[in-house]
Amino acid sequence: MRIPLRMPTETKPPTPVQIVDRYFESTGRKPFRFQRDAWRAYQNGHSGLVHSATGTGKTLAVWIGPLLKWIRENPDRSQWNPKHPPPLKVLWVTPLRALAGDTENSLRQPLDALEIPWRLESRTGDSKASVKARQLKRLPTAMITTPESLSLMLTHEKLLSQLSGLEAVVVDEWHELLGTKRGVQTELALARLRRLNPLLRTWGVSATLGNLDQALESLVGLNPPTESQIVRGYTKKKLKLESVIPKRVDRFPWSGHIGTKMVPQVAELIESVNSTLVFANTRSQTEIWYQQILQQRPEWAGQIAIHHGSLDTSVRRWVEDGLRNGSLRAVVCTSSLDLGVDFTAVDLVVQIGSPKGAARLLQRAGRSGHQPDAISRLAFVPTNAIELIELAAAQDAIKAGHLEARPMLNQPLDVLAQHAITVAIGGGFESRELLDEIRTTVAYQTVTDQEWQWVLDFVVRGGNSLTAYPDFHCVKIVDGRYQLTDRRMITNHRMNIGTIVSDAAMQVKFQKGKTLGTAEESFLSKLNAGDRFLFAGRLVSMLRIRDNVAYVKLAKGKPDTVPRWMGGRMPLSTELSAALREKISEAAEGKLIGREMKSLRGLLELQQRWSSIPKSDELLIEKIKTRDGYQIFVFPFEGRLVHEGLAALLAYRISRFKATSFSMACNDHGFVLQSPHDIDIATAISRGVLRTKDLIDDILQCMNSTEMAKRQFRQIARVAGLIQPGYPGQRKTASHLQASSNLFFDVFTQYDPENLLLVQSRREVLDFQLEANRMRSALQRISDSRIVIEMPERVTPLAFPLLVDKLRERVSSETLADRIARMQAELEQAASA
Incomplete structure (x- = not known):
């Protein structure tokens, strides 16, 4: 619909x-105050962050300005001539192409409606080469891009005048x-754009965030040249959360026990509405459901x-498209449909399993x-x-407005080297000029002169360890200006720009x-x-693997396996852990609310009767x-990743004064240590096994x-440019990349132990894989x-669920389900006695 410039009775233009x-009226809406x-x-002339459910x-809040x-x-x-559109004015960065x-x-x-x-x-990795080539000559008035494509544009000097x-x-x-x-890559790119135009307005769009x-x-940088503000919209959208409660709640549950037994009830829910999104936490779960x-x-x-x-783009x-036009009754999906895509036709969201965070639950409900x-x-x-306790806790957290904060990353030097x-x-750049620029970002505000000099040394001659290898002499210094002009190295960098590092895929x-x-x-190589x-x-069914492609054909019968993708585990958030304990x-x-x-009630009363509820x-x-040994069950309710670290820590500390061996299992609620020997846990605690x-x-x-x-x-080496995944169609295998990065790791460890990329790798293990800070807080x-x-x-x-997880690791002549059913029957008989 076109919006008329002037209504018939008007004497002056609107x-x-x-x-x-009038545009909003034509769509049956009115602009909101926010x-x-x-x-x-x-x-x-201000910058800002629009925060709304x-x-x-939110999109129109920042686009109409x-x-x-x-x-x-x-x-x-x-004077409005669509054949001669204005030069670049707005850059729209989206996280997913x-x-x-x-x-x-x-x-x-x-x-279109306003005839502007x-x-x-758009300019993303999916854009046609012809479109990209045309854009290198003249950028559109408004362009949608990704962080990676934005960084790629910054490598083209001829675009800088347009970006300015x-x-x-x-x-x-x-x-x-x-x-x-x-x-962090986006922060650096924004700092570069602000250097090109100090009056640049920077706006962000966000939902479900705790640390606004x-x-x-982080969005506008330190000491921004323009005033900035948070614009708050609808943060408490009308929400209806309901639980699909099993008809019979077992007093001895285990992970995955209910699972697909709930399919009939889910099917009834899907049948009751026109369109449903069924969210699962892993790609494997989506295939099964x-x-x-x-x-x-x-x-x-x-x-x-x-x-x-992991599905093909097509x-x-x-x-x-099926969701948009209403031709699909339901879609089973992962977080791939968490963001941005506007499906007004969706009537219901079904969440399979704990969302692990109140913000994620709110985000998915909003679809x-x-x-x-x-x-x-x-x-x-x-x-x-x-x-079900986690859902009750998440509802309390949402009502109280306790949404998860996103912790900041502190100066990852692999990203800085790439930038x-x-x-x-x-x-090109001058050292002090670029240092001043990157220090305007939150991520690198505390980077020292020594660290910056290390990065420069790394990109110029490969640092202390790689000086003898010309392949790592990327940047040249010409009259005090750092430049890279080697065509092969430029091509390599452009092909591999970005920070997304995934396991090698076929x-x-x-x-x-x-x-x-x-x-x-x-996964595929083992089939x-x-x-x-x-x-x-x-x-x-698998036919063969050739040239890094797995060829398959349709099969009948039952599956032998389901693909398991790495990174499927989501940790329980700090905020949800606290709400869970409450x-x-x-x-x-004795308060059972909701x-x-x-x-x-039956499960909790039995827990109180046989032991206690903390x-x-x-x-x-x-x-x-048990017949398998002595079990120590510990219930901190801090999330799986923290429990994995705590279990290993306790086992290590106990073994220092008691010669024994441990096996262990963890879930989001606690962990179990199994030993062939009886452990005096009270004495162990008095000797400091839980100390910080x-x-x-x-x-x-x-x-x-x-x-x-x-x-x-390996991830750090990939981002920093030490290893290259290869060209399209000639991608290197995961084992090849791991071997290459291991070689660098060993060389640096032996000859350059203070290498800052080594230091970063150890810090990231502690921060991301072991959640050391959360472990410390839990111990405190x-x-x-x-x-x-x-x-x-x-x-x-x-x-019981921890004992089941422990049993999964054992090889038994009886199936796991049969063994668990027998254990449940014995325990239920004892509970009813």
Whole structure:
């Protein structure tokens, strides 16, 4: 619909604001106050962060501002010529290139309706080479891009003059980039753009975020030249959360026990509405649930689909189009549909298993009722009964506004080294000038002169260890200016720019050539010809692997396996852990608030009868002897990653004064240590096994920290440019890349032990893989708590899922399910006695 410049009865042309108001009226809406606040701030030359719930109009809040300004500056409509669009004015950065098409459609609607003669285009890794070549000559008026493509543009010196005229940059879904290396890469690129134009307006769009002030500072940089502000929209959207509670809640639950037993109830939910998103936490789960739903309702073939990041782009786009036009009844998906894509047709979101964080639950709920005045409806399906406590805790956290903060990354030098080479290609730099520029970012505000000199030395001659190798002499110093002019090195850098480092993947194709997607090399390489597995919602069997491609064909029967992708585990957030402990503490006092907690009455009463339920200022430890040995169950309720570290730490510290061996298992609620010997845990605690002193040293001793550091170093080496994945169609294998990075790791360790990339790899292991800071906080909290040691005669409801996880590791002649069923029956008989 075109918006008329002047109504028939008007004597003077409408103001720019009136023109925009008419556009909203034509869509049946009115601008919200927060949208007008953002437009006003933009007109005043300010930067800012728009924070509002999913589906409440954030995009228009930041997009209309530049349009209003242009209309005001160009009142003579007769001069508007679409054949001669204005030069670059707005850069829109999206975290996913898959979102670029949807974003472009959303931005184009008001452009077309207002007949503004801007050229709007996308520039991502999916863009055609011809489009990119044309853009190198003249950029469009508004361009949608990704952090990687933005950095790539900075390597083209001929684009800098156009970028210097940029009026505004908008970073979409800033909460997804914040606290990641891609976010740091974006910070550096924004600092470069602000150097090109000091009056640049920087705007961000965010939802479900706890640390807004830090988010704004990271977005606009330190001491920004323009005023900045947080524009708050609808942070408390109408929300309806419901639990799909099993008809019978077992008092001895275990992970995955409920799971697909809930498929009939989920199918009924899907049937009750027009369109549903079914979120699972891992790609493996999506494959399983898709098949299970289809088996439950075979007549839905063609009406339900699957969506995750390892499927081919064409498959994902077909699914997204089906959601938009309402032809799909349901889509089973992962976080690949968490962001940005606007599906107003979705009536219901189903969450399979704990979302591990209140913010993620809120984000996913917002995918339904994706309109400001609509109710977002989410149904939660537990995979074990205790997850119902997590949902109750998440609801409390949402009501209290305790959403997760995104922790900041502190000066990752691999990203800085890559950025230095990027700028060296794009016209070069002087040392002090670029140092001053990067210090305006939050990530690098404290970088020292020595660290900066190390980075320069690394990009010029490979640092202390690689001086003798010309391949690592990238940047040259010419008259005090750092430049890179070698064509081969420029091509290598441009091909591998970015910070996304994933495990090596192979394409999965039918033998006649249709691509289904990608699976990790570590999984596919272990399959034999004829092995059947679920992929892209189909049962396929392996034919052969050739040229790093796995060829498959459709199969019948039952799958032998399901692909498992690395990175599928999501840690329980700090905020949700705290809320979880509060709900359990309420239960200890006999308060069962809400359907979820009341449904667990039998389980909790039995836990209290056989052992105890810990209060928020208590740590529960249970000692139980089973036929497999002596078990020590510990329940900090801090999340799986913290528990893995704590379990290894306790085992290491106990073994220093008691010669024994341990095996262990962990979940989000606690961990178990199994030993052939009886351990006096009270004495062990009195001797300091839970102390915070010497924590880091003991962690590094008890964990296989060297091997973990080597794996982490591969990612760092890739980002810093030490290793190259290869050219398209000639990608190197994971084993090849790991061997190459291991060689660098060993050389640096022996000849350059103070290498800052080595230091970074060890720090990232502690921060990301072991969550050392959370471990320290947990131990400090425990030191202030009362230790409750119980010695129940039997395995308790809280301990049972940990015992099952321990059993999974054993080879038994009876199936795991049969063994667990027998154990449950014995315990239920004892509980009823």
